[in-house]
Amino acid sequence: MEQVEIFKALSNKTRLQLLEWLKDPEANFPEQKEYGYAHGVCVGQLQVKAGLTQSTISEYLSVLQRAGFVESTRVGQWTYYKRNEETFRILSQLITDSL
Amino acid sequence: MEQVEIFKALSNKTRLQLLEWLKDPEANFPEQKEYGYAHGVCVGQLQVKAGLTQSTISEYLSVLQRAGFVESTRVGQWTYYKRNEETFRILSQLITDSL
DNA sequence: AATTTATATCGGTTTTTCCCGATATGCCGA
DNA sequence: TCGGCATATCGGGAAAAACCGATATAAATT
Numbered sequence: 001m002e003q004v005e006i007f008k009a010l011s012n013k014t015r016l017q018l019l020e021w022l023k024d025p026e027a028n029f030p031e032q033k034e035y036g037y038a039h040g041v042c043v044g045q046l047q048v049k050a051g052l053t054q055s056t057i058s059e060y061l062s063v064l065q066r067a068g069f070v071e072s073t074r075v076g077q078w079t080y081y082k083r084n085e086e087t088f089r090i091l092s093q094l095i096t097d098s099l
Numbered sequence: 100m101e102q103v104e105i106f107k108a109l110s111n112k113t114r115l116q117l118l119e120w121l122k123d124p125e126a127n128f129p130e131q132k133e134y135g136y137a138h139g140v141c142v143g144q145l146q147v148k149a150g151l152t153q154s155t156i157s158e159y160l161s162v163l164q165r166a167g168f169v170e171s172t173r174v175g176q177w178t179y180y181k182r183n184e185e186t187f188r189i190l191s192q193l194i195t196d197s198l
Numbered sequence: 199a200a201t202t203t204a205t206a207t208c209g210g211t212t213t214t215t216c217c218c219g220a221t222a223t224g225c226c227g228a
Numbered sequence: 229t230c231g232g233c234a235t236a237t238c239g240g241g242a243a244a245a246a247c248c249g250a251t252a253t254a255a256a257t258t
Contacts, residue, residue, distance in 0.1 A: 003115060004109075004110060004111065004112050004115060007106050007107075007109040007110045008110045010103075010106040010198075011106045011107045012103065013103050016102060016198075019198065020198075088194055088195065088198055089195065091194055092192075092194040092195045095190055095191040096187065096191045099115075099118065099119075099187060
């Protein structure tokens with residue numbers, strides 16, 4: 001992934017918001033409590049909270065995934081997304097080291 | 100400055116290139132040796148090296164300045180730009196702390 | 199097999215970004 | 229004060245991004 005693509009992924013308010021929400025699924029998505037948070041949060045919950053259409057959120061999650069900020073797990077008919085903290089650490093390091 | 104604006108400033112190949120060149124003015128802009136590097140590199144040098152028009156580079160430097168990545172100094176008819184390392188440190192910190 | 203539910207993908211409209219040429223501004227030397 | 233040089237700003241065309249609604253796919257339910 002190109003550096004510039006990484007930053008593009010972060011250049012959108014909604015996408016930043018999704019990443020922030022995913023920092024604390026329990027607090028931000030209590031509706032999902034009965035299903036657990038092991039693999040993160042499913043697309044539908046994120047979509048409702050963001051208030052944009054399903055297609056848009058799906059696309060945004062895909063952008064974040066291509067940049068490495070989230071990973072997805074398919075469970076039955078649901079796709080769960082959770083943060084990949086490693087990528088954030090690497091990015092932080094990249095900024096101090098090579099930017 | 101909004102977080103998203105910071106990342107937008109970094110979402111362009113040429114702007115990232117400018118920041119990289121400014122890390123080592125002596126190595127990347129030997130033509131400017133006789134004028135010194137105290138205040139960084141002047142717009143014209145950056146423009147020639149980038150191979151885009153003067154207006155584009157001027158605009159890009161302005162974007163980087165608004166985001167805090169560079170600062171400018173006017174000396175006679177020249178405007179010199181240099182990196183503001185503090186901003187990079189803050190951004191790196193922001194990513195580990197709040198992103 | 200048919201229906202429902204969750205997500206992904208596709209095609210299109212609007213907004214934003216990229217990058218240009220032309221022009222304005224500001225500083226300098228003749 | 230004029231002409232020239234460096235930079236900034238302005239207006240615009242082309243490309244990309246931000247969304248949307250419609251449709252496709254895939255799994256679960258009947």
